[in-house]
Amino acid sequence: NAGVTQTPKFQVLKTGQSMTLQCAQDMNHEYMSWYRQDPGMGLRLIHYSVGAGITDQGEVPNGYNVSRSTTEDFPLRLLSAAPSQTSVYFCASSSAGGSDEQYFGPGTRLTVT
Amino acid sequence: GENVEQHPSTLSVQEGDSAVIKCTYSDSASNYFPWYKQELGKGPQLIIDIRSNVGEKKDQRIAVTLNKTAKHFSLHITETQPEDSAVYFCAASNSWGKLQFGAGTQVVVTP
Numbered sequence: 443n444a445g446v447t448q449t450p451k452f453q454v455l456k457t458g459q460s461m462t463l464q465c466a467q468d469m470n471h472e473y474m475s476w477y478r479q480d481p482g483m484g485l486r487l488i489h490y491s492v493g494a495g496i497t498d499q500g501e502v503p504n505g506y507n508v509s510r511s512t513t514e515d516f517p518l519r520l521l522s523a524a525p526s527q528t529s530v531y532f533c534a535s536s537s538a539g540g541s542d543e544q545y546f547g548p549g550t551r552l553t554v555t
Numbered sequence: 556g557e558n559v560e561q562h563p564s565t566l567s568v569q570e571g572d573s574a575v576i577k578c579t580y581s582d583s584a585s586n587y588f589p590w591y592k593q594e595l596g597k598g599p600q601l602i603i604d605i606r607s608n609v610g611e612k613k614d615q616r617i618a619v620t621l622n623k624t625a626k627h628f629s630l631h632i633t634e635t636q637p638e639d640s641a642v643y644f645c646a647a648s649n650s651w652g653k654l655q656f657g658a659g660t661q662v663v664v665t666p
Contacts, residue, residue, distance in 0.1 A: 446598075477656075482564070484644060484656040485599070500653060501556075532598050540648035541587040546598030 443468050448533050448547035455523040455554045463518040463550050465533030473539045474516040478502065478529040479549075485532065491516055492539065523554045557582040559647050561657025568664055574632040576660045578645035581626065585647040588621060588628045589654075593642045602643075603630070635664045 449464045467474065475490035477500075487500030491510040505527060507519040516535075520527060530551050534544040558581040568574045580588075586607035591599035605612045605619045605628065612619050616635075621628040632639055645657040 475653075482658055484559075484561075484658040486656075487653055490653065534598075540652045540654040543589070543601045543604070544591075544599075544654065546591075546600065548596075548598050 445469065446533055446535055446545050446547035448531075448550050450550060451548065453550060453552050455520070455552065457523060457525060457554060459523050461520050461523070463520075463531055463533075463552075465516045465518065465547060466514050467516075467533075467535040467545070468514065469535060469537075469545065470513060471535035471537050471545070472513065473537065473542075474510070474533065474535045475500070475544070476506070476508065476516070476518045477532045477534065478527075479532060480529050488518065488531075520552075525554045528552060528554045557585060557647055557649075557652075557655040559645060559655045559657045561645050561660060563660060564658065565661045566663070568635050568662070570635060570637060570664050570666050572635055574630075574635055574639070574662055574664075576630045576643055576645065576662075577627060578629070578647075578657050579625075579627040580647040580655075582647070582649065583626065584649045585652075587648050588619070589646050590617075590619060590630050591644045591646065591656075593644065593659075595641075599644060632662075635662075637664050637666060640664045 446467045476488040477485040489508040491497045533547045589604035593599040618631045648654045
């Protein structure tokens with residue numbers, strides 16, 4: 443099992459550009475989520491999904507879109523990148539939402555200039 | 556919503572000594588309290604968790620205690636080793652709820 447995979451590992455964007463961060467898991471987990479990690483602020487939930495076709499907002503959803511067309515994939519879209527979105531992004535999956543072990547991907551380091 | 560506070564933000568310990576990290580939470584409905592370890596350049600990994608029906612849990616050199624009345628829980632690492640150097644996060648959630656993470660503790664174990 444590959445677990446949770448994320449691409450790309452690094453990305454530099456100019457302000458206003460759009461891009462999609464990819465996330466896939468091969469553990470047949472229903473629950474998937476996206477976090478951003480900023481120094482001194484821990485991990486903050488952006489969006490999450492409890493199953494294919496179902497998504498919801500987390501703590502910091504503004505500027506991001508998600509969709510969940512399959513159990514395996516949960517892409518995160520930045521519509522118009524801003525310097526405030528410079529961060530490390532982690533995708534995670536679990537079998538039972540927030541009350542069970544989260545399996546994290548290796549992260550994507552995004553810089554917006 | 557849930558708010559989790561974590562202290563200290565940095566912790567330097569001598570190899571072989573113990574390390575303690577403390578967290579408090581605000582939502583009395585929270586019933587699941589995991590601890591994650593993040594090594595440099597990697598995603599967080601679960602090291603131990605505790606549910607609200609248990610007061611203490613141990614796994615080799617790692618233990619977690621939970622005080623539901625005071626709404627705080629702690630991570631204890633005994634006989635620290637250099638490989639324990641990492642960032643540690645506490646978190647809290649209720650059933651099928653969203654995990655709320657603390658801000659993290661950078662632990663440095665010096666030989």
